[in-house]
Amino acid sequence: xxxxxxxxxQSQVVFNSDGLVPVIAQQYDTGEVLMLAWxxxxxxxxxxxxGRATYWSRSRGEYWRKGDTSGHTQSVRAVRLDCDGDALxxxxxxxxxxxxxxLRSCFDTLxxxxxxxxxxxxxxxx
Amino acid sequence: xxxxxxxxxQSQVVFNSDGLVPVIAQQYDTGEVLMLAWxxxxxxxxxxxxGRATYWSRSRGEYWRKGDTSGHTQSVRAVRLDCDGDALxxxxxxxxxxxxxxLRSCFDTLxxxxxxxxxxxxxxxx
Numbered sequence: 152x153x154x155x156x157x158x159x160x161q162s163q164v165v166f167n168s169d170g171l172v173p174v175i176a177q178q179y180d181t182g183e184v185l186m187l188a189w190x191x192x193x194x195x196x197x198x199x200x201x202g203r204a205t206y207w208s209r210s211r212g213e214y215w216r217k218g219d220t221s222g223h224t225q226s227v228r229a230v231r232l233d234c235d236g237d238a239l240x241x242x243x244x245x246x247x248x249x250x251x252x253x254l255r256s257c258f259d260t261l262x263x264x265x266x267x268x269x270x271x272x273x274x275x276x277x
Numbered sequence: 278x279x280x281x282x283x284x285x286x287q288s289q290v291v292f293n294s295d296g297l298v299p300v301i302a303q304q305y306d307t308g309e310v311l312m313l314a315w316x317x318x319x320x321x322x323x324x325x326x327x328g329r330a331t332y333w334s335r336s337r338g339e340y341w342r343k344g345d346t347s348g349h350t351q352s353v354r355a356v357r358l359d360c361d362g363d364a365l366x367x368x369x370x371x372x373x374x375x376x377x378x379x380l381r382s383c384f385d386t387l388x389x390x391x392x393x394x395x396x397x398x399x400x401x402x403x
Binding site: 156157159160163173175177181182183184186187199202227228229230231232233234235238240250251252254257258259260261262263264265266 | 282283285286289299301303307308309310312313325328353354355356357358359360361364366376377378380383384385386387388389390391392
C-alpha cells in the first residue's frame with residue numbers, strides 16, 4: 152500500500168452523523184464473516200498504519216484495538232470501501248475466536264434457517 | 278423455520294435510534310460479502326416472511342426489495358443475529374451482480390492491500 156492509496160481511501164469514507172462507519176471483518180481465506188464493529192476516522196488511520204484492526208467502542212467511548220485484552224488479534228490484509236463509501240470490509244487474519252463470548256464469529260449466536268418456497272426450490276427465483 | 282424462531286429473532290434485534298439495523302448480505306456458498314444495507318422491523322419481517330431480501334432505503338425513505346428493478350434478487354437462506362443483537366448477517370443466493378454499478382460485490386470498488394510488517398510475515402502476530 153502506498154501513502155497515496157491510504158489517503159485516497161480515507162478521504163472517500165462517508166462517516167455518519169456520529170463520525171462513525173460500520174466495518175465488517177471477514178477471515179481472508181475462509182470467507183467467514185466474523186463481526187461488525189465501528190470506526191471513526193482516527194481508528195481507520197490507526198488500522199491502516201499498524202495493520203491491526205482498531206475500532207471505536209460506542210458503549211465504552213474509547214478506541215479498542217482488537218486482541219489487546221483477549222489476545223485474539225486481527226491482522227488486516229486489505230481494506231475495502233463500498234460503492235457508496237459508507238461501509239468498510241476488512242480482510243483479516245483472526246487469531247482464535249472473534250467474539251467475546253468465545254465463539255469464532257459474533258454471528259454464530261442465533262441462526263434462523265429459511266425454508267425455500269416451492270418456486271425457489273425449483274429454481275424459479277432465478 | 279418456525280414462527281417461534283422468527284418471533285424470537287425479531288424480538289432480539291436492537292434497532293438504532295432511527296429504528297434501523299445494519300445488515301450484511303453474504304453469498305451462501307462462496308462466502309463473498311456482497312453488500313451492507315439497512316432494515317427496519319417491517320423490512321426484516323417481510324424478508325423472513327417472503328425469503329426475499331427487503332431493505333429500508335435511507336436515501337429514498339422507502340422499502341426496497343432487492344431485485345425488483347434490476348432483476349438481481351437475493352433469496353435468503355438464513356438470517357443470523359450477532360451477539361449484541363445490533364447487526365444481521367443474511368446468507369443469500371444472489372442473482373447477478375449485487376451492486377448497482379454492475380459489480381458482483383459493492384466492496385469491489387476500492388481495495389487497499391496492506392503490507393504485512395516483518396513480524397507479521399514471520400507469524401509474529403500469532
